[in-house]
Amino acid sequence: MMSLLRNTMVAPTGGYVTRRLHVPCEVWSQGGAKLTGLDEKIRVVTILCSALDDLQVSSAEHFGAGNVSSGLALGIGSIGRKEADAWLSKLEDFSNVCDHVVANFGKKLGVGEGFVSRKPTWGGKLFSRFDKFTNGKNLDSPAAYVQGLKRLFAHVQLLDEHTRAILSQPIAPAYGAFPLDIRGSAEQKLKRFSQFFASVVLTFVIRDLSQLLDKYVKKCEKWLAE
Structure with missing residues (x-):
C-alpha cells in the first residue's frame, strides 16, 4: 500500500491505489487544503525516516547491499549467532522508536488503535536523537509533509524486503x-512493524488522502460548471 501511495505522488499521471481508485498526482500538491496536525505528522515521518536510515546501514553491514529477499545479498554464510543477535538488537531499537511514536503522538493524531505500545527499554535516548532532526524545521508545510511521505514510503520497503525474506518458502x-530462536524473534518484530505502519502511519495518511480527494473532486466539479 505504501508503495502504491508513493507512486501516486511521484508519477506524472498519479496511480491506482485500488483497482477502481486512481489518484492524480495533483491531489497531493493542490493549494488550500487544510490538513490537521501537520506539525506532529511531519515529526513522525522525519523520526521514522531517520530510524530507517540507521536500519538500512545495519542491514547492509549484516546482509550486504543486495536485496535480502532475493537472496542476492552479500555475506551469506558468514552469519552466526553473534551477527544474528546484533541484527535483532537493531530491530529492537526500531521497535522502541515505534513505541515512542505511539506514546508521544498517537493520542494527538488519533492513531495507533490495535497497536499495543510497550514501555520502551532505553529511556527515550534514541528517540530524542531522532527527534532533534525536526528541530527548527518547517513543520506545518503540506509540501514538506508530502516530500517526507515520499521518502518514508521509499525507505520502508527495506522492512518489506526483510519480511519477504524471512517468510518465503x-x-x-x-x-x-x-x-531458530533469533529467527523467530526477528519474524515477530517484522510483523509488529507491519502492524505499526498499518495502525499509525497509514491511518493518518489515508485519512488525509480522503480529505484531499474530496477537495479535488469539488474543484473539478467547479471547473466543469464553469
Whole structure:
C-alpha cells in the first residue's frame, strides 16, 4: 500500500491505489487544503525516516547491499549467532522508536488503535536523537509533509524486503543461517512493524488522502460548471 501511495505522488499521471481508485498526482500538491496536525505528522515521518536510515546501514553491514529477499545479498554464510543477535538488537531499537511514536503522538493524531505500545527499554535516548532532526524545521508545510511521505514510503520497503525474506518458502539464505530462536524473534518484530505502519502511519495518511480527494473532486466539479 505504501508503495502504491508513493507512486501516486511521484508519477506524472498519479496511480491506482485500488483497482477502481486512481489518484492524480495533483491531489497531493493542490493549494488550500487544510490538513490537521501537520506539525506532529511531519515529526513522525522525519523520526521514522531517520530510524530507517540507521536500519538500512545495519542491514547492509549484516546482509550486504543486495536485496535480502532475493537472496542476492552479500555475506551469506558468514552469519552466526553473534551477527544474528546484533541484527535483532537493531530491530529492537526500531521497535522502541515505534513505541515512542505511539506514546508521544498517537493520542494527538488519533492513531495507533490495535497497536499495543510497550514501555520502551532505553529511556527515550534514541528517540530524542531522532527527534532533534525536526528541530527548527518547517513543520506545518503540506509540501514538506508530502516530500517526507515520499521518502518514508521509499525507505520502508527495506522492512518489506526483510519480511519477504524471512517468510518465503524456502526461506531466503540470509535468514536461513539464523539460529531458530533469533529467527523467530526477528519474524515477530517484522510483523509488529507491519502492524505499526498499518495502525499509525497509514491511518493518518489515508485519512488525509480522503480529505484531499474530496477537495479535488469539488474543484473539478467547479471547473466543469464553469
